[in-house]
Amino acid sequence: MVDYADMKKAPSNKKLSARRVAFDILRRVDETDAYADILLARELPRLESIDRGLATELLYGVLRWRIKVDWIIDSFSNIKTTKLDESVLTALRLGIYQMFFLTKIPVHSAVSESVELIKAENPRLAGFVNAVLRSSDRGREAINFPSIKREPVKYISVLFSHPEWMVERWIESMGVKDAIALCQANLRPARKNLRVNTLRATREELLEELKEEGFDLELTEFSPDGLCLLKKNNAKRLLPDDARYYIQDEASQLVAHLVAPKPGEVILDACAAPGGKTTHMAELMGNDGRIYATDKHRARLKSVVNAAKRLGVNIITPVAIDAMKLRLQPKLKGVDTPVNTQDGLGLNDGLIPEEGFDGVLVDAPCSGLGVLRRTPDIKYKRTLRDIKDLAKTQLELLTFLAGFVKEGGRLVYSVCTLEREETDMVVDKFLESNADFTVDRADEVLSDNCKRLVDSEGRLRTLPSRDDLDGFFAVRLSRKN
DSSP states (O other), rough: OOOOOOOOOOOOOOOOOOHHHHHHHHHHHHHHSSSHHHHHHHHGGGOOHHHHHHHHHHHHHHHHHHHHHHHHHHHTTOOOTTTOOOOHHHHHHHHHEEEEEOOOHHHHHHHHHHHHHHHHHHHHGHHHHHHHHHHHHHHHOOOOOTTTOOHHHHHHHHTTOOHHHHHHHHHHHHEEEEHHHHHHTTTSSOOOEEEEEEOOOOOHHHHHHHHHHTTTTOOOSTTTTTTEEEEEGGGGOOOTTTEEEEEHHHHHHHHHHHOOOOOOOOEEETTTTTTTTHHHHHHHHTTEEEEEEEEEHHHHHHHHHHHHHHTOOOOOOEEEEEEGOOOOOOOOTOOOOOOOOTTBSOOOOOOTTTOOOEEEEEEEEOOTTOTTTTTGGGTTOOOHHHHHHHHHHHHHHHHHHHEEEEEEEEEEEESSSGGGGTHHHHHHHHHHOOOEEEEOOOGGGGGGGGGBBBBBTEEEEHHHHSSSSOOOEEEEEEOOO
């Protein structure tokens, strides 16, 4: 076992490298509310192209496997991970991940590079990091993990790196076998999917174009607008500003098809940012009609504006407002300032339809536990209390916005989570109090390929472990005439 004394940090002398970028982002994710994907997107352009893949692998690898990594550290350090200095802990996590989970990095390189990271923070702690890593390498065969027979929850939590409270819920709802399968799926990097901009080309046309450019793709199974990259090394070549496509998971693409907007209709997207589903609906409408896209954060709503501009969509009216403040009136009360023509946010004409909308999409804020493949840091940010609080907000939002659906119109509720409180329970409670709405079976709206994604009650439900898609839940409700 290794111990260290509490010593004052030396001045930082950071050097930009793949490991330094991963180290700094991991620190920020642990110490603030920042999200890894956003931070990484900002830092990658500063790295040499050869280092970008390693930085991404180290960052997401540690986040995916952090609980197991910490168990290994605790096996060789007298100071448990809960008590370690954050810089020391992060350096150890990076070292252990490289030593135990990667095969192409020599142990001596993993150790020495982790030691160098901590030297830049506090040189006097470098010996401690070196000793723990070398001890773990020598003793890797003797590590004792929890027993699945005696402690099934802890076993799954540690071996497959998910918080115990999460594992316990999944065992209760789906059984041990399926809970393990879900955890395993969350540890695998998600496939890279894109949605064809059908205002510019058909799916088949773009498939051939991209193949000629060197991409290895195939048609998605469920979304009629999607393409899937087959080789991992293709992913870095996708350009987020390419007007021919929008990078979007296949499950997310199904939501717009569930709304099924038609040319000339008026649609409300109540939680629109960053704009994937908004622009998709505009494409399905043939860029003919009107979509009101709301978000209370002006900065996030700007991403909708930018996406629409890039994809050639001009039927979206962005509204910087909390959806709960919308009013069906000739003038949209609740907008405190007039249209800001400089940033393009706000109502262009100050009007929304008094009679309501043909379709309303409520892609509600949720726990995000269905997209842990892409955002593994969420595992460590969410709590059971969050799920209960979000469920309350989701029901309030759905109930309020139902009033904006005109007779014969449809209301789609979607979330990227699997938790019952945020999915079925929200819909069931809504239906109890809104007898003028009925469920439209999703398998009667979506393509035949999607039938196995729809449950017995007609609700769309995708699972990473079963479908190799992000975990989404969506239901379409129609208002009676």
